[in-house]
Amino acid sequence: MQQKEFLDNINYGKNNWWRYALTSLASWLGPLILILIIMIIMMVIHITLFSNPFKQGTSPQESFENLNPMVLLSFFGIYYTLSFVLFYFCSRFIHHKKLILFINTFTKVRWMKILKGAGLWFGLMGCALLIELIIDPTLVEFSFNPSFFILLILSLVIYCIQASFEELFFRGYLMQGIGMITRKPVIPLLITSALFAIGHFFNGSNVFSGVGVVINMFIFGLTLGIITLAENSLETAMGVHIANNIFVTIVINNTGVFEKLPSLLTVGADSSLMIPSVILLPILLFFVLRKNWGKLKILSKKRYKSEETRISNQLLCLNCETMNPDFSNFCMECGEKIYAKYASTGEKTLAFLIDSLFLLFLSVILLIPIIAINLINPGVSADLLALVWILLDIVLFFLYFMFLDRKGQTIGKILMKIQVVNESNYKKIKYKQSFMRNLLLLVDLIPYPLPGILAVIFSAKTPTKQRIGDMAAGTIVIKK
Numbered sequence: 001m002q003q004k005e006f007l008d009n010i011n012y013g014k015n016n017w018w019r020y021a022l023t024s025l026a027s028w029l030g031p032l033i034l035i036l037i038i039m040i041i042m043m044v045i046h047i048t049l050f051s052n053p054f055k056q057g058t059s060p061q062e063s064f065e066n067l068n069p070m071v072l073l074s075f076f077g078i079y080y081t082l083s084f085v086l087f088y089f090c091s092r093f094i095h096h097k098k099l100i101l102f103i104n105t106f107t108k109v110r111w112m113k114i115l116k117g118a119g120l121w122f123g124l125m126g127c128a129l130l131i132e133l134i135i136d137p138t139l140v141e142f143s144f145n146p147s148f149f150i151l152l153i154l155s156l157v158i159y160c161i162q163a164s165f166e167e168l169f170f171r172g173y174l175m176q177g178i179g180m181i182t183r184k185p186v187i188p189l190l191i192t193s194a195l196f197a198i199g200h201f202f203n204g205s206n207v208f209s210g211v212g213v214v215i216n217m218f219i220f221g222l223t224l225g226i227i228t229l230a231e232n233s234l235e236t237a238m239g240v241h242i243a244n245n246i247f248v249t250i251v252i253n254n255t256g257v258f259e260k261l262p263s264l265l266t267v268g269a270d271s272s273l274m275i276p277s278v279i280l281l282p283i284l285l286f287f288v289l290r291k292n293w294g295k296l297k298i299l300s301k302k303r304y305k306s307e308e309t310r311i312s313n314q315l316l317c318l319n320c321e322t323m324n325p326d327f328s329n330f331c332m333e334c335g336e337k338i339y340a341k342y343a344s345t346g347e348k349t350l351a352f353l354i355d356s357l358f359l360l361f362l363s364v365i366l367l368i369p370i371i372a373i374n375l376i377n378p379g380v381s382a383d384l385l386a387l388v389w390i391l392l393d394i395v396l397f398f399l400y401f402m403f404l405d406r407k408g409q410t411i412g413k414i415l416m417k418i419q420v421v422n423e424s425n426y427k428k429i430k431y432k433q434s435f436m437r438n439l440l441l442l443v444d445l446i447p448y449p450l451p452g453i454l455a456v457i458f459s460a461k462t463p464t465k466q467r468i469g470d471m472a473a474g475t476i477v478i479k480k
Contacts, residue, residue, distance in 0.1 A: 023091070035078065103172060125243070159246050167224070196221040224237035344465070422476075444469050
């Protein structure tokens with residue numbers, strides 16, 4: 001009997017769109033309104049009792065900034081506790097679902113998986129910190145004081161609630177809900193990762209750092225989503241999320257509203273720990289899935305309702321171009337084997353490198369008129385010209401792959417004798433498929449310092465040799 005998949009839990013309870021809208025609003029906005037009212041009352045009391053209201057310079061903003069960060073952390077915990085409680089009641093009485101449906105496909109929570117996930121991530125973060133201390137001890141300043149133990153207790157309580165709620169909402173509730181309107185698991189994975197990341201924009205101190213946090217959190221959410229779908233459970237992701245938030249609060253502290261907390265260490269802005277996603281998260285994925293890479297096949301597998309009869313698709317014979325029923329193994333016209341041979345990870349990697357070299361050549365050609373403009377008119381800003389050149393390169397890169405993949409082959413694929421086709425019938429792909437496939441190169445090229453490792457992992461370990469962009473677009477790369 002086939003094991004039930006995590007996204008199939010959506011079949012339980014009630015799933016009208018208005019139930020999702022009401023639950024989401026109640027879980028996120030309800031506690032916020034209540035907390036804001038309480039904080040306004042506290043600030044008024046603080047100004048009245050401890051400040052001279054006529055003293056120049058006193059303002060609600062200053063009163064907020066002068067609040068003890070431990071008090072702010074406590075409000076943070078109260079907010080997420082209320083969110084968790086409201087989410088529970090909405091799930092039970094609006095959706096008629098039990099929380100276990102958002103956690104796994106079993107009947108109970110496996111606490112050891114949560115602890116293992118937390119221990120693994122805490123260990124990886126600890127190793128990164130140790131390496132940083134060895135390389136440059138000046139980036140880290142020891143800042144221990146006795147109030148650390150109060151912070152430790154608060155963090156253990158607050159982040160177990162906060163991180164668990166966010167995982168239940170994004171990787172459980174929302175991913176299952178979006179999975180209801182698409183048969184490809186990779187679509188809800190990408191959407192929920194993006195929503196999770198956007199919500200962290202204001203964690204940055206300015207627009208630039210906010211965008212960096214969003215990118216960071218997208219990769220973090222994507223990794224946790226992959227683990228959740230691969231394991232058919234949320235426990236490991238919950239453990240990792242809890243450990244991450246506790247670590248960056250009690251061990252290191254450098255940015256954000258809680259920057260004055262009595263953490264063990266204060267880490268500089270140049271710390272590698274500020275971008276753990278680009279290095280540590282692929283390592284986490286390796287450790288979690290190292291014994292069973294076959295779990296990744298769930299991301300490339302289309303889902304069908306249990307009562308639904310699969311509609312027959314026709315398959316194209318690549319030898320004589322005869323259309324055959326989708327259950328055919330051999331062409332009814334020429335007798336050749338129907339199913340094409342997938343291009344290997346090495347072939348696709350080499351094709352991409354060839355295309356990149358060709359695009360690099362075109363980029364140099366684009367640079368010639370940019371340099372000419374700078375020489376003819378030295379008054380034009382060099383930074384502006386550099387930005388124009390970079391933007392042109394990005395547009396060229398995207399259009400090159402989108403239009404040539406639509407035709408089936410880029411220059412690299414021609415030389416490697418491979419081609420992109422529709423996964424259902426091996427015909428040429430449509431423009432919208434090519435657009436989606438190449439837009440998601442932004443995801444497949446993670447981690448950016450060593451681009452493409454995520455694409456290589458998926459291509460090497462999934463049965464159909466698809467990267468995430470292929471799964472979302474419904475395409476595969478085969479030998480021509």
